[in-house]
Amino acid sequence: MSSRPFILSPTPASLGAQHRLRLDDYLPYRLSVAANAVSQLIARAYVDRFGLTVPQWRLMAVLGEDSPLTQQALCGRTVMDKVTVMRAARGLLQRRLLRRQPNSADGRSHRLSLTVTGERMYAEVAPLALKYEAMLVAGIEPLEVRRFEQWLRRLQQAAVALSDAGATR
């Protein structure tokens, strides 16, 4: 690639950024593009092998480690819209991968959990997911990966905070 001199030179104020906008070095852009590439890769794999969409995959991932849960709870765990969760759940229900039982504590919601078939699929889905993750970070020290994840959390937090601040302002 082209040389980028003085990028790390002392910046004028407290803003640790460039003064000129170069899309290619723009963090939100880089983040978006990277996320897209990774998402596409994994989405394709899951749709091909299991016929699962990303939202459906997320539901299975969560319910595989903790169930039963209501749709509401799933929204929180997967950071997805309630409509998205609803549709994903409907798909899985139709395929008998999910079971929906009445919630004695609250007549509005239901308790969702994997069926035996769902568990069986989960048993294939989870290792594949881990395999993809491993391939993506191949050759990188685990400690580095952890640091990166921390970064992502931090960034997300910052974005949400700014978003809330903007909304109420």
Next chain:
Amino acid sequence: MSSRPFILSPTPASLGAQHRLRLDDYLPYRLSVAANAVSQLIARAYVDRFGLTVPQWRLMAVLGEDSPLTQQALCGRTVMDKVTVMRAARGLLQRRLLRRQPNSADGRSHRLSLTVTGERMYAEVAPLALKYEAMLVAGIEPLEVRRFEQWLRRLQQAAVALSDAGATR
């Protein structure tokens, strides 16, 4: 948050990953969620202040630093589909932010560049973008930020490589 012991303990094989799938610690998920949060924040800001969609914003960002360019070139620079570029360009053309001139070298394509109005908007858009970036990474050393960006590039590259490998296999 909850404690996560032994995460950094020696892993069995060369795979630097967990053995159990926990969505919350799953890198592709974290990446997607973080990217979403950041994208939403910025998208909202741009639609509110300038009436620009993300694709439109990207076109302006690229054309502001380098023009004229064909749509084809813009696809490469923004990592967007040609249809997406086409629609974004159409929107900007209608608002007279973009100019489209014939390309003497190739009758199929056109040379796109910002109009004076477009330049004027760019002059507002770019600093705001940098401001958002600065706010997101506030309190983090610039060197760290660079490292993170490198990470993102690397991850993207890995994803694309795996995707290509999968497609041809």
Next chain:
DNA sequence: TGCGCTTGGTTACATCTGAAACTTTCTTGC
């Protein structure tokens, strides 16, 4: 020159997505 192939760009269509309105059930304050 001309026939086939490629490429830039556009259109059509099918899908996905989220905001908003709506229904039902629960909670709260009186």
Next chain:
DNA sequence: GCAAGAAAGTTTCAGATGTAACCAAGCGCA
């Protein structure tokens, strides 16, 4: 208890997005 408001879930609708088909202009090779 019972109205009023909140919350879980569903449906509807409009906008965004991408794939595939399509058109027109260039390229290449005989």
